[in-house]
Amino acid sequence: MAFWISCIFTGISICLSLYLLLSPASNTVVVPQAYQQQKALALLWPWIHVLGRAIIPFMSWRYRARLLSLLRNAGLEPVAQVDHVAGIQCLSACCAFASTVFIQAPQLHARPIVVLAIALVVALAGSLLPLFWLRERGARRRQRILRELPFLLDMTTLCVEAGQNMQGALYYTATLCSPGILRDELSYCLSEIRTGKPRIEALKAMAARTGTAEVSQWVASIALAESTGMSLGPLLRSQSDQRRQERFNRAEKLALEAPVKMLLPLTFCIFPCTFIVLAFPIAIKILQSGV
Numbered sequence: 001m002a003f004w005i006s007c008i009f010t011g012i013s014i015c016l017s018l019y020l021l022l023s024p025a026s027n028t029v030v031v032p033q034a035y036q037q038q039k040a041l042a043l044l045w046p047w048i049h050v051l052g053r054a055i056i057p058f059m060s061w062r063y064r065a066r067l068l069s070l071l072r073n074a075g076l077e078p079v080a081q082v083d084h085v086a087g088i089q090c091l092s093a094c095c096a097f098a099s100t101v102f103i104q105a106p107q108l109h110a111r112p113i114v115v116l117a118i119a120l121v122v123a124l125a126g127s128l129l130p131l132f133w134l135r136e137r138g139a140r141r142r143q144r145i146l147r148e149l150p151f152l153l154d155m156t157t158l159c160v161e162a163g164q165n166m167q168g169a170l171y172y173t174a175t176l177c178s179p180g181i182l183r184d185e186l187s188y189c190l191s192e193i194r195t196g197k198p199r200i201e202a203l204k205a206m207a208a209r210t211g212t213a214e215v216s217q218w219v220a221s222i223a224l225a226e227s228t229g230m231s232l233g234p235l236l237r238s239q240s241d242q243r244r245q246e247r248f249n250r251a252e253k254l255a256l257e258a259p260v261k262m263l264l265p266l267t268f269c270i271f272p273c274t275f276i277v278l279a280f281p282i283a284i285k286i287l288q289s290g291v
Contacts, residue, residue, distance in 0.1 A: 052087025096126030
């Protein structure tokens with residue numbers, strides 16, 4: 001009798017597990033545009049949506065602010081949300097845990113505690129992968145912004161020195177600059193200004209979205225010039241020259257670092273092959289002479 005009762009409860013547990021696992025697939029959830037290019041995320045989005053909404057109440061406000069900052073610096077804040085990242089983290093951790101347990105299944109009966117400990121460590125590492133991806137995307141975005149900033153400053157300086165006010169200079173800069181991240185951010189800033197948001201607040205919000213100190217300094221100089229009444233032309237010109245020199249210094253630094261970075265593949269890949277090619281004839285001659 002106890003055997004059949006255990007079988008019934010096992011069947012009920014399996015049915016409930018399958019229902020909880022497959023029920024998100026029946027929900028109609030719109031995949032955000034930022035994730036549509038990632039086929040895996042688009043396919044798993046119903047589960048990500050459910051897990052994110054379930055986890056978000058248990059997250060601290062400090063961790064939410066950290067995720068929001070990562071999304072803002074990565075340029076995903078208007079579309080992606082904190083619960084999306086939390087859902088992706090949870091799903092990544094679950095997949096890593098299940099994969100580790102499946103791989104270590106032959107040793108599960110002999111060393112269950114060790115296998116579970118390894119699975120938990122792998123799950124923790126899997127939950128951190130989305131954060132690493134956001135940081136890498138944010139770093140690449142900041143590099144592109146720093147490359148585009150000197151030209152934007154040149155255009156703004158040229159418009160101001162030609163007699164335009166700051167609003168007109170920003171408009172012409174957003175119109176004439178080449179397409180890029182900084183141009184998109186400036187266009188979004190101008191749209192906020194047109195909706196009634198104060199210009200300095202909109203520029204500060206743009207600087208916060210870019211996450212770069214250089215853009216923040218540019219916005220701070222504009223705010224200082226408007227509050228004190230000083231001329232914007234010389235100030236913007238000096239900042240433009242400084243940013244261009246900084247970009248040249250960064251390029252020069254990367255060029256100087258290239259030979260150092262080449263030492264590792266040279267040491268472990270090319271030099272051993274060279275030594276083998278040189279040592280093989282010598283070894284053959286030594287063996288032949290010994291015979």
